[in-house]
Amino acid sequence: MTGWSRRRILGAALGAATAPLATTVPPFVSQARAAGAWPLRRGVNTWPWFALTREFPAPRTDYDWPPFQSQRPVPTPADLARLRASGLDFIRLPVDPGPFVAAEAGQRAELMGMLDAAVDAALSADLGVIVNVQANGATHYWNPDRMYSSTTAPEFESYRRLVSEIAGRLQGRKAGMVALEPVNEPPQDCSSEAWPAVQASLLTAARMLGPSVPLLVTGGCGSMVRGLTALDPAPLADFEPILFTFHFYEPYLFSHQGAPWMREPVYRALNNVPWPASAGTLERTLASVRARMAGDTERSQEAKKAAYAETERVLKVYFDAQPDRRFIDRYLKQVSDWAQTHGIAPERIVMGEFGALRTDARYTAAPSPDRARYIADVRQSAEAFGFPWAFWDLFDGMGMMDDTTRALDPAMIEALGLTMPRA
Numbered sequence: 001m002t003g004w005s006r007r008r009i010l011g012a013a014l015g016a017a018t019a020p021l022a023t024t025v026p027p028f029v030s031q032a033r034a035a036g037a038w039p040l041r042r043g044v045n046t047w048p049w050f051a052l053t054r055e056f057p058a059p060r061t062d063y064d065w066p067p068f069q070s071q072r073p074v075p076t077p078a079d080l081a082r083l084r085a086s087g088l089d090f091i092r093l094p095v096d097p098g099p100f101v102a103a104e105a106g107q108r109a110e111l112m113g114m115l116d117a118a119v120d121a122a123l124s125a126d127l128g129v130i131v132n133v134q135a136n137g138a139t140h141y142w143n144p145d146r147m148y149s150s151t152t153a154p155e156f157e158s159y160r161r162l163v164s165e166i167a168g169r170l171q172g173r174k175a176g177m178v179a180l181e182p183v184n185e186p187p188q189d190c191s192s193e194a195w196p197a198v199q200a201s202l203l204t205a206a207r208m209l210g211p212s213v214p215l216l217v218t219g220g221c222g223s224m225v226r227g228l229t230a231l232d233p234a235p236l237a238d239f240e241p242i243l244f245t246f247h248f249y250e251p252y253l254f255s256h257q258g259a260p261w262m263r264e265p266v267y268r269a270l271n272n273v274p275w276p277a278s279a280g281t282l283e284r285t286l287a288s289v290r291a292r293m294a295g296d297t298e299r300s301q302e303a304k305k306a307a308y309a310e311t312e313r314v315l316k317v318y319f320d321a322q323p324d325r326r327f328i329d330r331y332l333k334q335v336s337d338w339a340q341t342h343g344i345a346p347e348r349i350v351m352g353e354f355g356a357l358r359t360d361a362r363y364t365a366a367p368s369p370d371r372a373r374y375i376a377d378v379r380q381s382a383e384a385f386g387f388p389w390a391f392w393d394l395f396d397g398m399g400m401m402d403d404t405t406r407a408l409d410p411a412m413i414e415a416l417g418l419t420m421p422r423a
């Protein structure tokens with residue numbers, strides 16, 4: 001997950017929540033591609049296993065060694081076994097490409113060995129793996145803009161070689177258990193002509209050394225639903241086997257309330273937004289926002305006044321729309337309709353990320369029962385449409401496992417339809 005600018009769209013899509021749900025669906029054009037379905041159904045992202053880096057400040061473009069922060073939470077073999085025992089059957093493994101492309105040959109080989117070991121650990125736990133090359137937009141040099149904003153980006157060829165090398169290392173792994181996702185949340189617009197060219201070039205590179213590794217493709221604008229539905233899959237047929245992926249965090253006013261990394265000022269104090277909207281009131285949420293703002297000593301009164309006015313505006317949209325499970329169904333039906341139009345089996349479309357912030361000591365986000373209801377609704381909707389899914393995240397503020405105790409969150413286990421493994 002990244003801080004893509006799509007999150008400026010605070011509430012516009014909520015209008016869809018009140019639109020009637022169509023009762024007719026287009027017939028399948030073809031079922032010819034059904035054999036390429038991803039056989040695994042329920043997964044979890046394992047950020048920051050290969051993230052949270054130690055890059056040197058500009059003008060340097062390299063990383064300290066080892067490049068990943070030692071205190072970051074990393075799943076142990078026991079953790080992976082417990083995930084499998086809960087009913088999960090794959091992990092999505094985000095990998096920051098920066099340390100790999102910046103490293104000299106010996107260090108790069110060592111990093112590749114670490115990645116091999118992580119894939120092996122998951123496979124040993126009977127978990128499939130989607131390796132996702134996930135650039136860090138906050139890094140000053142090895143970021144999405146420099147690596148894949150276009151095929152002429154300054155470091156595109158470095159990135160392309162890395163994708164090819166990873167595909168080669170996955171080639172020959174257990175069939176049906178590994179796949180490669182070359183890019184996370186493309187920054188190009190939904191209708192961008194640059195993104196299809198970038199994606200085709202990366203897929204070509206992957207096929208050079210990984211001719212049979214399943215590859216995940218996506219649409220522009222941060223892998224949003226509307227990015228996928230704007231994608232023409234026909235030109236991608238030459239790269240089979242391929243899967244398709246999208247991310248789902250709508251409505252962001254709920255899933256990202258209180259997020260400290262969001263650029264928009266409304267999120268800073270946003271809290272106590274209910275799910276579904278009928279579980280609370282506008283007045284109660286605005287009171288919580290005012291209380292949160294009262295404790296903010298960093299912003300001026302003028303800035304807080306402007307932020308409150310915008311927060312009040314978007315929350316009115318939220319509560320007027322009254323989003324609930326039907327809102328999610330309508331959103332995901334867009335993906336289903338797109339798949340049927342193009343003859344793509346739903347089992348080939350992976351909802352690669354979904355989730356919502358939990359409450360912790362740093363900020364008040366979604367109350368726990370609301371978060372659980374939201375995650376259950378998204379998961380059940382995806383399953384109803386036949387889409388495999390990967391929850392964001394194992395750790396962090398959106399996670400299902402405590403970083404220190406490694407205890408699984410019972411509410412998240414239940415919301416995801418899993419079984420709490422025995423201690």
